[in-house]
Amino acid sequence: MTFDVATIRKDFPVLHRLVNDKPLVYLDSANTSQKPQVVIDALSTFMETGYAPINRSAYQLAAEATDAFEATRSALATFINAPKANEVVFTKNATEALNLVIMSWGRANLKAGDAVLLTHMEHHANIVPWHMLVAERGIQLRWVPLTSDGQLDLTNLDELLKDVKAFSFTSMSNVLGTINPVQRLCVAAHKAGAIAIVDACQSVPHQPTDVQAWGADFAVFSSHKMCGPSGVGVLWGRESLLEAMPPYLGGGNMIADVRLDGFTTAEVPAKFEAGTPAIAEIVALKSAVKYLTDLGMNNIRQHEIELSTYVLNTLTSRFGDDITIHGPTNPELRGATFSFAFRGIHPHDLSQVLDQTNVCVRAGHHCAKPLMRILGANATVRASFYLYNTTQEADALADALDSASDIF
Amino acid sequence: MAGLEDLYREIILDHYRTPRNRGELEAPAVSAEGHNPLCGDEIRIFIDVKDGLVSEVRFNGSGCSISQSSASMMTTAVKGKPVDQVRAIVKRFKQMMTIDEDDNSAIDESINLGDLEALQGVVKFPVRIKCATLGWNTLLDALAESGK
Numbered sequence: 001m002t003f004d005v006a007t008i009r010k011d012f013p014v015l016h017r018l019v020n021d022k023p024l025v026y027l028d029s030a031n032t033s034q035k036p037q038v039v040i041d042a043l044s045t046f047m048e049t050g051y052a053p054i055n056r057s058a059y060q061l062a063a064e065a066t067d068a069f070e071a072t073r074s075a076l077a078t079f080i081n082a083p084k085a086n087e088v089v090f091t092k093n094a095t096e097a098l099n100l101v102i103m104s105w106g107r108a109n110l111k112a113g114d115a116v117l118l119t120h121m122e123h124h125a126n127i128v129p130w131h132m133l134v135a136e137r138g139i140q141l142r143w144v145p146l147t148s149d150g151q152l153d154l155t156n157l158d159e160l161l162k163d164v165k166a167f168s169f170t171s172m173s174n175v176l177g178t179i180n181p182v183q184r185l186c187v188a189a190h191k192a193g194a195i196a197i198v199d200a201c202q203s204v205p206h207q208p209t210d211v212q213a214w215g216a217d218f219a220v221f222s223s224h225k226m227c228g229p230s231g232v233g234v235l236w237g238r239e240s241l242l243e244a245m246p247p248y249l250g251g252g253n254m255i256a257d258v259r260l261d262g263f264t265t266a267e268v269p270a271k272f273e274a275g276t277p278a279i280a281e282i283v284a285l286k287s288a289v290k291y292l293t294d295l296g297m298n299n300i301r302q303h304e305i306e307l308s309t310y311v312l313n314t315l316t317s318r319f320g321d322d323i324t325i326h327g328p329t330n331p332e333l334r335g336a337t338f339s340f341a342f343r344g345i346h347p348h349d350l351s352q353v354l355d356q357t358n359v360c361v362r363a364g365h366h367c368a369k370p371l372m373r374i375l376g377a378n379a380t381v382r383a384s385f386y387l388y389n390t391t392q393e394a395d396a397l398a399d400a401l402d403s404a405s406d407i408f
Numbered sequence: 409m410a411g412l413e414d415l416y417r418e419i420i421l422d423h424y425r426t427p428r429n430r431g432e433l434e435a436p437a438v439s440a441e442g443h444n445p446l447c448g449d450e451i452r453i454f455i456d457v458k459d460g461l462v463s464e465v466r467f468n469g470s471g472c473s474i475s476q477s478s479a480s481m482m483t484t485a486v487k488g489k490p491v492d493q494v495r496a497i498v499k500r501f502k503q504m505m506t507i508d509e510d511d512n513s514a515i516d517e518s519i520n521l522g523d524l525e526a527l528q529g530v531v532k533f534p535v536r537i538k539c540a541t542l543g544w545n546t547l548l549d550a551l552a553e554s555g556k
Contacts, residue, residue: 348447348472348539349416356412365448378448378470407416408424408473 003299009388011036011291025359025396030174030202030337030384032224035288039227042287046280054279055253055270069279072286073269079289080219081210082236089235089242089269090277094201095125097220097235100248100272101197102129102168105218108246110165112138117164117194119144119152119180120374121173124367126199130168144169146374150176150327154184161192171219172202175366175375175382176327177308177334179203186215195241201225205292205386206335207301211236228288229281235272242268249274300387304336307385311338311394318398319343326375336385339366342401345408347379353404354381359397414529415536416473420481424473429483431466438553442469442546444538449475453546457554462486462494467543474527474536479543481524491551497521498544504528505541 009015012034017024026034052065070085077085091097110116116130120143133139142160145153150173161167167189172179182203186196195217200209204219205226211219218241223232247254247265251274256264265271292300308331315323315338324341328334342350351363362382365372372378383397433439433454442451449471456464465487467479482501486494500519504527530540 346472348449348474348536352415352533352536353412364446369448372448378450407412408421 003295003303005303005388005390008295009390011038012388013037013040015388019358022358025357025393027383027385027389027393027397028360028362029205029225029386029389030335030382031362032230033205033227033386034388035229036227036291038287038291039229039284043229043280043284046283050283051280053276065279065283068283068286069277072282072289075286075289076234077236079209079293080204080236081212083212084239086267086269087236087239087242089237089272090282091233091235091272092231092278093224093233094199094220094222095233097233098125098168098197098199099129100235101218101220101237102133104245104248104272105195105241106130106133106139106166107137108244110137110139114139115142115164116140117142117144117160117167117169117189119169120146121150121152121176121178121371122168122170122368123174123199123201124369126168126170126197127370146371149329150178151333152178152180152185154181157185157188158192161188161194164189164192164194166197167192167194168197168199170199170202171204172200172206172335172337173327173368173371174202174337175339175368175371175380177337177339178327179207179334182214182216186217190215202335202337206297206304208297217241223281223285223288226288227291228285229278231278231281232285239268242272247271247274251275295387303387304385305331307389307391307394308334308336310391311336311383311385311397314391314394314398315340315401319401323401326380336389337382338384339380339382341377341380343405343408345404347381349408350381350401350404353407354397354400356403357396357400359383359400361397414532417526417529419523419526420477421473423477423480427467427476427480429466429480429487430468432468433464433466437464438550440546440549440553442542442549444471444475444542446538447472449539449542451475451479451543451546453479453543453550455547455550455554457491457551460490460492462489462491462551465547471542472536472539474530474539475542478527478540481527482543482547485522485524486547494547494551498548501527501544502541505531505537 052062054066054069073088074085076088147153171182189196198216198219200219200221204221218237224230254274256266322343326339347363364379437454437456439454451469454466465483530536
């Protein structure tokens with residue numbers, strides 16, 4: 001099929017909203033994505049006709065809800081080519097999924113002096129829980145540095161990986177757009193005897209994902225960035241690792257038995273799913289998975305490469321040295337997420353001016369303060385494109401940037 | 409919708425382009441640091457309190473036009489004033505910046521905010537209120553530091 005953005009845009013009601021009589025130019029999908037009608041319908045239909053508790057009641061309504069809930073787990077396993085559906089664990093967001101792995105696997109496997117390797121382009125969610133484990137366990141952190149064009153500098157990777165127990169890294173930078181060589185990094189980690197944890201939040205919505213081809217041990221991502229509802233994070237992990245790990249949160253649903261003197265855990269994935277989850281949101285996530293699958297993840301990736309090419313050409317040809325775009329200049333090496341500095345205008349001021357023409361971008365540190373310090377900035381403006389964005393919207397961004405110069 | 413002219417008044421941009429009292433003060437002056445965790449803005453306020461007067465005030469750091477100009481205008485408003493009066497000006501300014509309808513505390517009409525009135529438009533852009541008040545809250549921290 002051909003990828004027809006005009007048709008795709010019809011699927012997203014919010015994109016047709018006028019704000020102050022002007023169209024919306026939504027360029028903040030790395031933050032959170034908009035929702036197609038099929039997902040909105042799935043959510044409301046389930047609320048209207050199918051809502052019930054899961055896993056604990058015998059009546060037909062509850063059995064149907066449980067089936068719908070589990071169908072999303074199976075759909076996600078297929079979507080990321082996980083060997084087994086029970087390797088997919090639902091959390092409340094990707095941050096919680098990372099915390100689950102770091103705290104559960106980390107506490108069971110790391111002792112004082114053990115090393116963990118991270119990179120300079122990680123999101124706070126893949127930094128702070130490790131810092132917490134440093135304080136709790138006395139582990140040490142090492143960091144893969146960056147090249148000048150915002151790629152991982154892998155020159156000394158084997159050296160850095162020496163005696164490392166876990167290598168935890170992003171598949172795509174939420175600031176630089178850099179797409180990392182996940183498979184190569186997993187191979188290097190395993191060669192050094194480390195496990196590989198992939199923060200896949202930024203790549204899963206935008207390109208095909210195959211956790212088996214990656215050779216990863218854990219991967220996390222979020223529903224809300226891939227056209228699904230918010231309130232749902234996904235952890236995929238190898239069954240053998242998940243089975244060996246202690247539970248993270250304790251409570252209902254995660255137990256086989258509870259006695260006055262202790263408890264035994266349920267099988268995975270229930271072991272890691274304490275309490276009532278976001279039932280309706282998880283049910284509706286299946287429609288997002290189907291929507292993306294029907295469009296074709298390769299087609300989405302191709303569309304974003306074309307958009308990236310256009311954005312890079314437009315911004316550099318119109319503004320030259322007045323704009324500094326961080327990250328790789330080759331669209332094949334990056335996603336359509338662009339952080340930049342423009343004519344010395346503070347990002348907060350810039351985003352305010354862009355808002356005058358409904359150009360929605362993020363201004364700030366993007367939950368990556370260590371990376372911002374390396375870039376020498378307190379903040380950047382970030383424009384991030386997705387499957388529903390157009391080259392005309394890239395032009396609207398450039399026009400809005402031009403108007404900012406008149407004020408400052 | 410509030411227009412940008414409500415936010416970026418000429419006097420604000422003037423203080424942004426040409427900040428007053430920018431720099432540092434040596435001890436025995438004290439300082440405090442403020443952060444806006446949402447946008448990464450950082451500011452440090454230095455004050456020298458002598459005989460109950462804020463005799464000198466400086467600021468440095470980096471941030472958007474609103475946080476920087478507000479800090480600059482603040483320094484000109486409080487420099488040389490008694491500590492009690494400085495606290496009253498801070499209170500008056502924060503009242504102007506508030507969108508809290510439950511705040512019924514009396515507004516001290518005797519305090520003339522002067523150029524600072526230009527920042528009133530910020531209230532129409534609620535996400536920017538924290539930018540405008542960053543330097544002022546940090547000044548309160550510095551005053552607390554000087555009272556130790």
